[in-house]
Each structure stands twice: as C-alpha cells, then as structure tokens.
Amino acid sequence: MAMARNTKFQIAMYPWFAFGHLTPYLHLSNELAERGHKITFILPEKTQSQLQHLNLHPTLITFHPLTIPHVDGLPPGAETASDVPFFSHHLLATAMDRTSDQVEAALRALKPDFFFFDFPYWAPALASKLGIKSIYYSAVCASAVAHHPPPGRQVSKDSTLTTDVPPPGYPSPTVVLRSHEAWMVQFLFAPFGEGVNLYQRLTTGMKGCDAISIRTCQEIEGPFCDYLASQYGKPVLLTGPVLPKPLPTPLEDRWAQWLGGFKPGSVIFCAFGSQNFPGKDQFQELLLGLELTGLPFLVALKPPTGAATIEEALPEGFQERVGGRGVVHGGWVPQPSILSHPSVGCFVSHCGFGSMWESLTSDPQIVLVPELPDQILNTRLLAEVLKVAVEIDKEQNGWFSKESLCRAIRSVMDEESEVGGLVRKNHAKWKKTLTGQGFMSNYIDNFVQQLQQLLDKK
Template identity: 65%
Template structure:
C-alpha cells in the first residue's frame, strides 16, 4: 500500500473528496490535510482488540519490542476486567512489534494512523463495546464514530439444496454447525481431535473446515473409521459453505466458531447457542467479550499452546446445548436479549444514520 502513495495522492488531489477513509495507510492524513480534506481511520477489528493493544498507554519505546509479559497486562486505564488476555495468550499478539512495511511496526503504523486522523471509525455499536470505544477516544483525543454491526437483515439467497435437504432431516435446534472461516488451517492432529469431539457429543453435526496442514483433502485427514461411525448424523466438509444461510436453518441449534469479528456478529444475530474456539489475539478478546462480559457463549478450554481436547470441545457443546442447565439457560437468555436489541426494527439503520450524521458534522466543522 505504501508504494501506491503517489498514485493515491494524485487521485485525492484530482477528486477533492470531502473526506478519506483508510485503514493501514497511515500516511493518508499527511496527504489529505494540506488539501483541507478530513480523514477517518476505519478499523475492521473489534474495539477490544484496539483498546487493549493499540493505544498510547502502552508506552512503547521505539526499537524495543513489547514482551509477552507486557502484552498480557492491560494498559493503564483499560476499562474491562473480563475482556483480557490470560498469560500465554499474549503470544499471539507479539506481531504488533514486528515490521509492517518499511521502517514501521504494526503498532506504530496503527498509532500513527489514529493520531493523525480527524476521527476514528469502528464497525461496532455502543451497546456492545461502548466503554472500550470511549477509552480509545480518550487515548487519542479523537471522536469515535460507530457504524454498527453492518449485517444483512436476513439471508438473501436460498440455501444450497445439498445442505437444505440434509438439515431438513433433523429436528429443530438439534444440529451443531462448525465453521472456522477461510483463514484457519488446523494441524491434522487438532482436526482429528475436533471431529472426535463432535462425534462424542452424540448430536448431529455439520463441520466446514479447510483441509489440515499436509493434507490435500479433508477426507484423508479424518480418523480411521470416523465416517462410518457418524454416517447419517455427521458431515465434515472441506469446502466453502453459506454460513449465514446455514445459521438461518431451523435445524441448527449451536454454532461453533473461532469468534472472528464477522462471525461474532453473525453469532449474536443467530438463534443458536454459541460455542467459541478462538485462535488469534483478536479472536480471544472477542471471545472474552462474548463469554465473560455479555455471557452469551461458552468458551472451549484450551492449553498453553491454544489446543483443545475432544473432551473439552464435547463438554462445551453439551453444556451450551443443555438449555435446562444453569450455563445453557443463562447464555440462551442473555443471547435472546441481545439479539432482540440488535435485531429490533430500525436499530441497524439508526447506527448508520448516526454514523453519516457524524461524518457530515466532521465535514462541516
């Protein structure tokens, strides 16, 4: 992106927009401000991920990488006791001290971008991450504009016949659906532990995963005899699936995912019980927001390497799916309340309307 600076500057000079939104191109304010153009730093990750890592309160010394021990502690003034990292989990955020472009680290690039902008924008809402957004605003002395979740109101295309017909064969709310997204690739051993965990629940399941490291297909990586044992009640699919449309199917009763920011919102808007298996730093923080603060999900217990056992996964799913248990009933009640808030008539549009109003005030100022 940095190598496009000259071309981007020419476009901005020629087009003369009212404002420019950017993510990692931290030099945009240097280009836009001399032309009287407002700038907005837009984040596609959660406010939690920004607030705990990418703030001046970290007091990072240039040329001195942050340590795992430093990252495991929240910055001064951080407003949440539950949306935090636990010990070894900070390891997945060490990349913020690594170079991200020429002569600048990921942390520096992010902070420069937020220091230089006229406003910070985040794809979230005040109801969910309000105190974290307020903290970010106070750290940078900038207004923070929120777009809301920005999700479609309902599935827009029919579910593929293959999955619609298969799911139609099960009772309402009985099937466990698992999707780890397009980026997560498991080790073969972990994939086998995952599918054995689903098998041991005794519940019907649909798992969509990329083939593990070293395997060309998902089938060749499955445990011996697994497909025969789960025939008729379990499918492990190695390709892409329509996640939103599957979540909308009445047979789906539980959604197991890594809690990437997109899946976090899709989970909240679904009618499913939620089980979370985070892998990377922002996913872990999103998971803490969901499981510890909002109390709408169950987090799968993992070891210091971030790995889980089939027993951990099975227990988490059964705990969530037992709606008569204390945990199952609690997360269902809380989830219903949040889904009703987020899905209430006019909520999404009011978030966008307010976002546009804030942008207009920024231009007029």
C-alpha cells in the same frame, strides 16, 4: 466554508487485503450508497470478481482495482490474506504499502471528501496533503483496538499489554489476553511491512486520522469506545454492526435437504472464516470432538496447513464412524442462512468480528474456539461480559482437546444445563436488542450526521 447539510459525500475506501476487512467495508459502502453517497472502493484487481455480488448499488459504488506490486517471497498472484499462510501476511502488508503511488493517483482524480482506511498507516498523511478527511475504520472490536496502548505510552514486548493486568485505566478486567496467551501478542511487534510492525502500523493510523470509527455499538462496547476517545483525543464514531440485510434467495438444496433431516435445534454448525485452520493435529481434534458429542454436525473449513484437501486431513476411519450425521465441507457456505435454519442449535465459531455479530443476531447457542488475539478478545466479550457464549478450555500451549470441545458444546446444548440456560436467556435478550426495529439504521443515520459535522469543521 461549511458545506450545506444533507450533502452527498464522495468517499474512498481502502481496507486491508483480507475478506474479514474487505467485506465489512463493502457492507458499510452499501449502507452509505443506500443514502445516496458515492463510494470508490479501492481493492486488489482480482478481488473485484469475488466481491462484485455483494455490491448492492453498482451505480454508486465503483471498484477501483490496483495492481499488486511484486514482493520477494510473496507467491505470484497472491492478493489477499486467504492466498498466503499467516506467517506471510507481513509480505502482503509490504505489497499494500507499495501501492501508495497508485492510491495517491486515484485520490487526486477522485477528490473525495473522506478516505476510509485501516492498515495503510500512511493514509492520514496522504489524505491531509490532498485536503481529504481521513477516517480510521476498524473492522475489529473496540476492545481489540483499545488493547493498543495510547499515544505516548511506553510499550515493549514485556509490557502489561501481554499480561493478565489490563493497561492502566482500561475499562474491563475480563476482556483481556491471559498471560499464557502472551505469545499471540508478539506478532504486534514483529515486522509487518518494510520498517514497521503491526503495533506501529495501527497506532500511527489512529494518531494521524481525523476520526476513529468502529463497527460496533455503544450498547455492547461503550466503555471501550469512550476509553479510545479519551486516550486518542479525537472523535470515535460508531456505525453499529452493519450486517447485510437477509437475501431473499433460499438455502441451497443440498444443505436444506441435509439439515431438514434432523430435529429442530439438534445440529452443530462449525465455521472458522476464510483462512486456513492452523494445523492438521488440531483440525482432527476438532472433528473428533464433534464426533464425541454424538450430535449431527456440519463443518465448513478450509484444509488445514499442510493438507491439500479436506479428505486427506480427516482422522482415520472418521467418515465410516460418523456416517450421514457428520459433513465436512471444504468450500464456501452461506453462513447466515445456515444459522437461521431451525435444525441448527449450536454455532462453533472462531469469533471473528463478522461471525460474532452474526451469532448474536441468530438463535443457535454459541461455543467459541478463538485463535488470533482479536478473536480471543471478541470471545471474552461474549463469554465473560455479555455471558451469551462459552469459550473452550485450552492448554497452556493454546491447544484444545476433543474432550474440552465436547464438554463446551454439551454445556450449552443440554436442556438441563445451568450454563446453557444462562447463555440462552442472555443471548435472547441481546438478539432482541440488536434486531429491534430501526436499531441498525439509526446507527448509520447518526454516523452520516457525524461525518457531516466533521466535514463542516473545515
């Protein structure tokens, strides 16, 4: 029996244990709660305290903590991707899969209308058994999702997935992984949990769900979304960027005072998300590249792999040379607030999906230093399709030099630069579109209507 229109939904959400997934799921939860829907957010127990401040509707958004099962090789107390190095993420995936009994018990008690998920590939079968609609909600770009070959296509480590040639029918000749980046794709086929690799994990979830949903918009990634809908034969629902509304709290004094000491548009801000920088050598090359620009810079990075602190990873004599014009901070910083400061003129980013949207809706010029495959695809979208950013040149082994970083920054910061003028013009156009009155709220309203239509098909 079809439900009445304007029904308030009961929703359960279970994202991958990484803040790049947990946070966007919570941002979406806030938007849905603002419209009166009730959400139960399933997450690791200790992670609740780290996300509680982002819950803007605690009467409608309830955290349901899980106990993370023991997995041999996973450090005690590890609950998120930030707690373990990248090469141990497959163990965290095993831990997530071992929570299925806890998740089933929660769903039986909650009886939600929808179950949103991404990495737990068993979610659609569980939801179907309990009479719940399952929504594969991607917190990464549509172009990355579209790189997973559609159902029925033969795939192997030697397939066209890892070459300069996109899959047949793929909607973009530029948003692809280059042949020398093929090694980055190999983790798709490496074990990612017990008896499953990442490729199987993601495509099984998309094959089995009732609808695929993506945190993107038609204006930016329309061809990729249409491609997915045709290949998977099911609705692809878009939520828009789902960026949090700016908080009224001012920038912390230490950052406001430091940034205020430089002229408008002169400071480089560099941040690469919540995970560790891959290695000390590249970490130092990054800092030396920033030093080489001669411009003031603020770097917010975790210590690189193999270093306990930021201080021990700094290049020799670095602090003495840069003095007060360069700050390297190993803790959290309020990225949106820093990007909105008038002194910041360039954002050097890894181009994680959240940072991608934040960069597009801010004024600073964009230089991209991607590491993971989805970040590379985000980067190609911004640099080669939208032409709002510059991607750093890398060697065949994936490394970059201080000279290439300096060159990329100078290309967008120099007033006389032709490249800088082009990306500045395009960036301004897209910022105006994305921040226009009603743009994001209209996406959420339409998304809610599509959920209702999906529920009415019972």
